[in-house]
Amino acid sequence: MSSKSHLKDAKNPRFGHLLLSTSGPEECALTGSALLRSSYHNKGSAFPSNERKDFKLYGLLPPNVQTLEDQVKRAYQQYSSRTDALAKNTFMTSMKEQNEVLYYKLIQDHLKEMFSIIYTPTEGEAIQNFSRLFRKPEGCFLNIYDQDRVEDNLAQWGEPEDIDYIVVTDGEEILGIGDQGVGGILISVAKLVLTTLCAGIHPPRTLPVVLDCGTDNEHLLNDELYLGVRKPRVRGKEYDDFVDKFVQSVQKLYPRAYLHFEDFGLSNARRILDNYRPNIACFNDDIQGTGCITLAAIMSGLHVSNLKLSEMKLVVFGSGTAGIGIADQVRDAIAAESGKSKDDAAKQIWCVDKPGLLLKSLGEDLTIGQGPFARDDKDWQGKDHNELLSVIKEVKPHVLIGTSTKPKSFTKEVVEEMSKHVERPIILPLSNPTRLHEADPKDINEWSKGKALIATGSPFPPVEYNGKHYEVAECNNSTAFPGIGLGTVLSRSKLLSDKMLVAAVKAIAAQSPALKDPSKGLVPDVIDVREISVHVAKAVIKQSVEEGLATEEGIPENDEDLEEWIREQMWEPRYRPLVHVDQEKASKHGRGELGTGGVAKQAK
Numbered sequence: 076m077s078s079k080s081h082l083k084d085a086k087n088p089r090f091g092h093l094l095l096s097t098s099g100p101e102e103c104a105l106t107g108s109a110l111l112r113s114s115y116h117n118k119g120s121a122f123p124s125n126e127r128k129d130f131k132l133y134g135l136l137p138p139n140v141q142t143l144e145d146q147v148k149r150a151y152q153q154y155s156s157r158t159d160a161l162a163k164n165t166f167m168t169s170m171k172e173q174n175e176v177l178y179y180k181l182i183q184d185h186l187k188e189m190f191s192i193i194y195t196p197t198e199g200e201a202i203q204n205f206s207r208l209f210r211k212p213e214g215c216f217l218n219i220y221d222q223d224r225v226e227d228n229l230a231q232w233g234e235p236e237d238i239d240y241i242v243v244t245d246g247e248e249i250l251g252i253g254d255q256g257v258g259g260i261l262i263s264v265a266k267l268v269l270t271t272l273c274a275g276i277h278p279p280r281t282l283p284v285v286l287d288c289g290t291d292n293e294h295l296l297n298d299e300l301y302l303g304v305r306k307p308r309v310r311g312k313e314y315d316d317f318v319d320k321f322v323q324s325v326q327k328l329y330p331r332a333y334l335h336f337e338d339f340g341l342s343n344a345r346r347i348l349d350n351y352r353p354n355i356a357c358f359n360d361d362i363q364g365t366g367c368i369t370l371a372a373i374m375s376g377l378h379v380s381n382l383k384l385s386e387m388k389l390v391v392f393g394s395g396t397a398g399i400g401i402a403d404q405v406r407d408a409i410a411a412e413s414g415k416s417k418d419d420a421a422k423q424i425w426c427v428d429k430p431g432l433l434l435k436s437l438g439e440d441l442t443i444g445q446g447p448f449a450r451d452d453k454d455w456q457g458k459d460h461n462e463l464l465s466v467i468k469e470v471k472p473h474v475l476i477g478t479s480t481k482p483k484s485f486t487k488e489v490v491e492e493m494s495k496h497v498e499r500p501i502i503l504p505l506s507n508p509t510r511l512h513e514a515d516p517k518d519i520n521e522w523s524k525g526k527a528l529i530a531t532g533s534p535f536p537p538v539e540y541n542g543k544h545y546e547v548a549e550c551n552n553s554t555a556f557p558g559i560g561l562g563t564v565l566s567r568s569k570l571l572s573d574k575m576l577v578a579a580v581k582a583i584a585a586q587s588p589a590l591k592d593p594s595k596g597l598v599p600d601v602i603d604v605r606e607i608s609v610h611v612a613k614a615v616i617k618q619s620v621e622e623g624l625a626t627e628e629g630i631p632e633n634d635e636d637l638e639e640w641i642r643e644q645m646w647e648p649r650y651r652p653l654v655h656v657d658q659e660k661a662s663k664h665g666r667g668e669l670g671t672g673g674v675a676k677q678a679k
């Protein structure tokens with residue numbers, strides 16, 4: 076377990092109200108080797124001599140004092156010596172356990188290169204191998220067979236004001252690789268790493284959680300080293316009670332925390348979101364985050380094609396959590412832009428899944444999310460609706476989205492058919508990991524003769540046609556959820572409303588490089604994501620204030636001040652001076668990690 080600091084609210088001289096502290100000294104009661112083992116406070120070879128003296132570190136470190144930059148240089152050499160992606164990922168996990176500031180600084184300085192290592196696709200591999208690679212636990216493990224302990228287990232992470240952001244998964248539908256049981260904890264960890272990297276959410280104020288409900292993954296059930304509950308997944312009332320117990324405990328213990336649901340299975344994701352959204356500030360990334368980033372990509376593609384949302388026709392291939400999340404977001408945006416009813420707006424969207432086009436006659440086989448998009452059977456009588464290609468021929472869509480996990484399903488024929496009817500087909504194969512993409516952007520580009528506007532779920536290199544280069548944007552919810560979370564956390568919004576999400580989409584779309592140059596990405600590049608997050612957070616905060624949902628009192632009214640206020644509260648990886656406090660003072664803060672360790676309240 077690494078220790079965490081208690082970041083106190085501080086007065087900002089300029090605005091005169093409370094801010095999360097990002098500067099100034101941090102209090103720490105740990106000394107000697109306990110301090111070196113605290114990943115949040117550890118500076119390793121960068122401890123300055125005064126801190127070596129005050130914190131009893133002499134003799135525990137080699138004599139030369141290094142800068143963070145020196146450390147990054149050394150760590151990057153070590154990272155580069157690992158030859159395969161998974162080995163690089165495990166190296167980074169160890170680095171995080173040893174020194175969080177160095178970990179975040181190393182990634183920040185090599186963001187483009189390391190993003191796919193610490194996130195999809197390589198994190199997917201790490202999750203699949205969780206029980207084999209396991210060395211040190213991170214996060215909160217809650218067990219459906221131990222429901223009475225949920226509140227106590229969660230209470231170990233601090234006092235009511237200590238936690239801002241929780242990511243929780245039940246591990247059922249991870250990153251396109253299905254049920255990973257308890258290994259899902261690593262997606263909660265990875266998404267929180269992104270909130271820090273991309274939006275400056277303070278690492279010690281976050282909490283990754285897995286709800287271990289068993290697994291239906293036979294491979295894991297038969298693996299003698301599997302670390303989770305080795306039983307089939309619990310479903311039905313017992314599952315719902317468990318989720319509810321968790322949510323109620325979070326509300327009781329950490330009433331300020333924003334709850335991010337991640338990678339729940341198809342049958343639960345939407346139900347859970349619909350259930351809690353009216354009452355607490357919560358978010359489902361696969362539904363809403365994916366919906367937001369994809370709508371932003373569509374909006375910038377439509378801008379290039381000079382087309383209005385209300386004229387656009389969209390086919391979604393793979394109508395599960397992400398596909399329907401996108402369909403919802405697009406439908407709502409069409410309705411808002413055109414004044415159409417949601418039902419009429421839904422008529423611009425055709426959803427395809429395993430049985431082919433979703434038709435009303437599928438009845439109870441349709442999920443609650445799919446229902447509103449199912450088409451009248453009579454409109455398709457005598458027409459082939461079983462294959463994607465025939466649906467494309469009939470509908471002649473402007474936009475095709477893949478969230479099916481079916482690789483190579485956007486065939487040459489499909490892409491050629493789309494290109495026949497539309498000047499600039501917008502084609503977004505979003506399934507992760509890379510091997511599951513519905514098509515390779517290089518092929519889409521060739522088959523459409525350079526006309527397609529493409530974005531993908533995982534990173535791809537630029538493509539070329541007739542000597543011209545086209546950037547392939549990564550359309551991944553990682554560009555959306557950190558800024559949405561930052562805005563909701565900073566405004567202490569009671570809820571995350573639809574309008575706050577729309578505001579976020581507009582803020583992302585407005586920053587899309589393709590607006591200025593159509594050969595550039597349809598959504599902003601990850602390298603710019605911190606800046607994008609400031610704009611997204613600003614839009615979210617303003618909307619929250621407008622709807623009377625924000626409870627933070629000191630939000631500046633004017634745009635420039637608001638931006639500065641946001642930036643000042645974003646955590647950055649740099650060493651802050653440490654001030655030694657005694658155990659007695661530390662325990663007043665309620666976080667045991669300020670003490671010498673071994674206290675029940677000691678956090679991660």
Ligand SMILES: NC(=O)C1=CN([C@@H]2O[C@H](COP(=O)(O)OP(=O)(O)OC[C@H]3O[C@@H](n4cnc5c(N)ncnc54)[C@H](O)[C@@H]3O)[C@@H](O)[C@H]2O)C=CC1
Pocket residue numbers: 248249250251252340341361365392393394395396397398427428429430477478479480481505506507508511531532533550551552553
């Ligand atoms: N780029 C991004 O930001 C995101 C990408 N994704 C990716 O989208 C994919 C789907 O994720 P979820 O929606 O969470 O999974 P899901 O399991 O909820 O949905 C997948 C859907 O595809 C359907 N499907 C499977 N095989 C099919 C086939 N042969 N033809 C037509 N439909 C088929 C399934 O029946 C299901 O409805 C994953 O690969 C995931 O990594 C998900 C969220 C965000």
Ligand SMILES: CC(=O)C(=O)O
Pocket residue numbers: 195249250251360361506507532551552553
């Ligand atoms: C990106 C993401 O959330 C997924 O692939 O599921």
